[in-house]
Amino acid sequence: MNNACEIGILGGGSWATAISKIISDNCLNFHWYMRRIEQIEEFKALKHNPFYLPNVKFDIERISFHSNINEVVEKCDILFFVVPSPFLKQHLQTLYLPLKGKFIVSAIKGIVPDENILVSDFFIKNYDVSVDSIAMLGGPCHAEEVSLERLSYITVGCDNEEYGQRLAKLFTTNYVKVIVSKDISGIGYVSTLKNVYAIAAGICQGLKYGDNFRAVLISNSMMELEHFVKIVSPMSRNLYDSAYLGDLLVTAYSRFSRNQLFGIMIGKGYSIVAAQMGMGMVAEGYFGVKCIKEINNTYRVDMPILDAVYSVLYEKKPVRSVVQKLSRILG
Ligand SMILES: NC(=O)C1=CN([C@@H]2O[C@H](COP(=O)(O)OP(=O)(O)OC[C@H]3O[C@@H](n4cnc5c(N)ncnc54)[C@H](OP(=O)(O)O)[C@@H]3O)[C@@H](O)[C@H]2O)C=CC1
Numbered sequence: 001m002n003n004a005c006e007i008g009i010l011g012g013g014s015w016a017t018a019i020s021k022i023i024s025d026n027c028l029n030f031h032w033y034m035r036r037i038e039q040i041e042e043f044k045a046l047k048h049n050p051f052y053l054p055n056v057k058f059d060i061e062r063i064s065f066h067s068n069i070n071e072v073v074e075k076c077d078i079l080f081f082v083v084p085s086p087f088l089k090q091h092l093q094t095l096y097l098p099l100k101g102k103f104i105v106s107a108i109k110g111i112v113p114d115e116n117i118l119v120s121d122f123f124i125k126n127y128d129v130s131v132d133s134i135a136m137l138g139g140p141c142h143a144e145e146v147s148l149e150r151l152s153y154i155t156v157g158c159d160n161e162e163y164g165q166r167l168a169k170l171f172t173t174n175y176v177k178v179i180v181s182k183d184i185s186g187i188g189y190v191s192t193l194k195n196v197y198a199i200a201a202g203i204c205q206g207l208k209y210g211d212n213f214r215a216v217l218i219s220n221s222m223m224e225l226e227h228f229v230k231i232v233s234p235m236s237r238n239l240y241d242s243a244y245l246g247d248l249l250v251t252a253y254s255r256f257s258r259n260q261l262f263g264i265m266i267g268k269g270y271s272i273v274a275a276q277m278g279m280g281m282v283a284e285g286y287f288g289v290k291c292i293k294e295i296n297n298t299y300r301v302d303m304p305i306l307d308a309v310y311s312v313l314y315e316k317k318p319v320r321s322v323v324q325k326l327s328r329i330l331g
C-alpha cells in the first residue's frame with residue numbers, strides 16, 4: 001500500500017454508499033464501480049445514489065464512476081469489495097486483470113457460496129493475493145446510521161499492523177471510530193453468523209414472541225457462535241468486543257437490520273421469495289446459513305439455532321413448530 005494511493009469502491013448498494021461517504025470525507029478523489037450504467041447516469045444527475053441512502057449527497061466531480069470492473073482494478077491500489085456475497089463471483093467473472101499486488105478490503109458480511117470459504121481466503125486462494133494485503137471490515141455499523149453521521153465503530157481486521165493503521169486513518173471521521181485487530185477470519189465468521197441469528201430473532205418477532213424470549217435466544221446464539229468460532233478459527237480473541245457481540249446485538253435489535261426484517265417476514269408467513277422481493281435489499285443470512293451449515297458438516301459443532309433457521313429456510317419445515325421445538329432446549 002503506497003502513501004498516495006488510488007481507492008476503488010466496488011458495489012452500488014447501501015454499504016458501498018456509506019463507505020464512499022466516509023472515504024469522500026477523507027480523500028479528494030476516488031473511483032466507484034457499480035454494475036448498472038443507468039444507476040451511474042442517474043447518480044450523476046441527482047448527485048446521490050438513486051436507490052440507496054439518497055440522503056447522502058456527493059460531490060460527483062471528485063468521483064470517477066465505472067461500470068467496468070477492470071477500469072477500477074487497473075487504476076486503484078486499494079479495492080473495497082462491497083457486494084453481497086452471493087454476487088461476488090458474478091462481478092469477478094468479468095475481471096481479466098490480476099489482483100495480485102492490490103490491497104483488498106472485504107466489507108462483505110458473508111461467505112463465498114459453493115466454495116464455502118471466507119471472502120479473504122477466496123481472494124488468497126483464487127487471486128494470489130497475499131495474506132498481508134487483505135483486510136476485513138467488521139463491527140456493529142448500519143449504513144443508514146453512517147449516512148446520518150451517528151457515532152459508529154468499525155473494526156479493521158488486518159494481519160499487517162502497519163496497513164491496518166493506515167486503513168484506520170482512512171476511515172476515521174468525527175462520526176466513525178476505528179479499532180484495528182488481527183482477527184480476519186474470526187470477524188469473517190462472526191459477521192456471517194450474526195446475520196443468521198438476526199434472522200432467528202426476526203422469525204420469533206414475526207411469530208409474536210416477546211423481548212423476554214428474544215433475550216434468551218440471543219444469549220444462546222452468542223454461546224453457539226462462540227463454540228463454532230473456537231473450533232473453526234482457534235485463536236485468542238475477546239468475543240465481547242464490538243466486532244463480535246456488538247454486531248450480533250445491533251443486527252438482532254436494530255430497526256435498520258435487513259436480516260431481522262427478513263426473519264420477521266418469514267415468521268409472519270411470507271414465502272422466501274416474497275420476503276426477498278419485499279425488501280429490495282439483500283439479507284445475507286439467507287445465504288450464510290447454508291454456507292455455515294455445510295461447513296459445519298465437517299466440524300459437527302452443536303448448533304441448534306443455526307439448524308432451526310436452516311430447516312425453515314431450506315427444508316420448508318413449519319416455522320412455528322421449529323421455534324417451539326427450539327424453545328424447549330434453550331436455557
Ligand atoms: N447495509 C449495511 O448496513 C451493511 C452491509 N454490509 C455488507 O455489505 C455487503 C453489501 O451489502 P449492501 O451494500 O448492504 O447491499 P444492499 O442490500 O444495500 O444492496 C444490494 C446490492 O446487491 C446488488 N444486487 C442485487 N441483485 C443482484 C444480482 N442479481 N447480481 C448482482 N448484484 C446484485 C444490488 O445492485 P443493483 O442495485 O444494481 O440491483 C446492490 O448493489 C453485504 O455483504 C452486507 O452484509 C456490512 C455492513 C453494513
Ligand SMILES: O=C(CO)COP(=O)(O)O
Pocket residue numbers: 109139140141142195198247250251256257258259260282283284
Ligand atoms: O452488518 C450489519 C450491521 O453491522 C448490517 O446488518 P443487516 O444486513 O442485517 O442490515
